[in-house]
Amino acid sequence: MDNLTVERVRPRDRIVEKARDLFHKYGIRGVGVDTITEAAGTNKMTLYRHFDSKDDLIIEYLRSVACDMNAVWDQLEAAYPGDQIAQLHAWVRGAAECVMDDERGCDIANAAIELTEDCHPARQVIREIKTKMRDRMITLCREAGIEQPERLTDALALLIEGARVNRRSIGPDGPSARLVEIAEDVIESYRKGGQKR
């Protein structure tokens, strides 16, 4: 019974799942592999049979997070088919909710800050993930009829990323509380063709 319901999840997947929880809460450098395996109800050997190293697990963790973020985009696309402006607004509202509900910012950005070695294998993965997300958002803005899709994308990216990290510094009552209004101002501003020059 037990091994048909709960335990039926492969140790590898349980490890990734718990790694996501713990890395998110305590940071990558703040969680040891023992803690992860214990939370996943397994052991260190099993972890090292599925992953070459902790760095390897970190990469898998980041990919898993990115996968979920892409799924959110897909949901938005399905919820407002053809209405890219609505998708944009929903994305902003969703991001703001995420900022308010979760004090620990973006896993990808946090990892980029925590992994200080320039040649760390996860750094390139981070860049790929972020670049893909940006490209997807640029396409969305373009399809929404925005005149300068790259500029609006970058503006929203900076605002949202800033809100997530700022909330961790000042807390929930700081600038991040105003994210929605500010972002909607910016969207509205660029819908009208954006400022000249």
Place this chain on the structure above:
Amino acid sequence: MDNLTVERVRPRDRIVEKARDLFHKYGIRGVGVDTITEAAGTNKMTLYRHFDSKDDLIIEYLRSVACDMNAVWDQLEAAYPGDQIAQLHAWVRGAAECVMDDERGCDIANAAIELTEDCHPARQVIREIKTKMRDRMITLCREAGIEQPERLTDALALLIEGARVNRRSIGPDGPSARLVEIAEDVIESYRKGGQKR
């Protein structure tokens, strides 16, 4: 000669100075006290005679960084006396330069991300520093005649903070490269009274 020029700097100050360098480059959790004392040309015992713990040194490090940031504001005030709009633009340009020149973002924000314990003594210091900076900027915006000084302050804070963290994820060619144009758009937008509603 040697002990009158170079060594004349107190060990305590040398420790803080090197801690700033190393924490900035490799993160707080990525640098041990031995590394700091060695770089400072002293030893661990001297460090622990001046600081109760590493956490205590971290707090001193953050205060030191905040002090420098306030000095930059003072410089701007002296460079453009009475012209708050010019100070705002200079601040934005300075921040953008800082983002382009230094791939490792804001020390304060990085520390907030790295120190995951909610009750960590440095967390409150971080909040104080960020709050003071925000208040100062709000005052500046108000004196500049901005109609919604809090809103412009928060918008710029999010943009700049976002740029610094984003540069670490995507690199120098991402959204952070557009920080100046976007921020100036926003300033211009709020100078004209800001969007209604």
Place this chain on the structure above:
DNA sequence: CGGTAATGTTACAGACCGGTCACACCCTCG
């Protein structure tokens, strides 16, 4: 000069870390 405070040196404690080894176990499938 002498005494006092600051600093340097060495060694150590205790904890945690990533990673490996040898071996026992158990489930599945033929």
Place this chain on the structure above:
DNA sequence: CGAGGGTGTGACCGGTCTGTAACATTACCG
């Protein structure tokens, strides 16, 4: 039943970390 692959167990290695103790040395200042 039997074999083999995935999994669990406990010990262990070498390294790093914060923090401390006891002692030697230096610098300053009356």
